Amino acid sequence: MKRLWILMGFSLVTAALLSSCRKEPLNNLTQEESRIYITNYDKNANFTTYKTFSIVDSVAVITNRGDHQKALTSYDQKLIATVTKSFQDRGYTLVAKTASPDLAVNLSRIDNTYSSVIIGGPGYWAGYPGYWDLGYWGYPGWGYYFPPYYGVFSYNERAVSIDLLDLKNATPKAGGQNQITTIWNAMLRGSGVWTGANIDSMIAAVFTQSPYLSATGTK
Secondary structure: OHHHHHHHHHHHHHHHHHHHHOOOHHHHOOHHHHOEEEEEEOOOOOHHHOOEEEEOOOEEEEEOOOOOEEEOOHHHHHHHHHHHHHHHHOOOEEOOHHHOOOEEEEEEEEEEEEEEEEEEOOOOOOOOOOOOOHHHHOOOOOOOOOOOEEEEEEEEEEEEEEEEEEEEEEEEOOOOOEEEEEEEEEEEEOOOOOOHHHHHHHHHHHHHOOOOOOOOOOO
């Protein structure tokens, strides 16, 4: 019996050491591994019926602080050029805005800052019968009091949005305005999305996720 307990003790110590040395996966992700690419499209859209497109000449910077603006940094220029080439590689022809393009491409950088206060009280153990036997400690009829705590945190979210608008089938609306439908959207989120060196791989990823996005048929 002693031999069994010794072996078990050694195993437990070994397991504890291995556990303490194990890397936490979420803390060891590269920037590329942390990025998320989300694409969505209109299931009724036939992308082969569109042949031409136009793209914005600057990038909208959208914030939750109300200071929206347009920008044309070196990052924005590369983003516009890379997205343009990606659509051309899918068989679409770039034309001027004045040439009645079938599609319009909007590009946006999203820069939001959030802050919040967490206020808490009793921990998760509160209300679990049998875990805190007050009678055992000699204070029957008394309850535990956990002082509240609070924490303040803030974080910044940066993302890139690509929106593909259907100009070919825009429908008239009351007041002379047209109702334009977004038929494809890509959202790029995570570390390094505003880093110019990552643009090629990020745009390649969202187009790889969208094989239906082609003027000549599924890629």
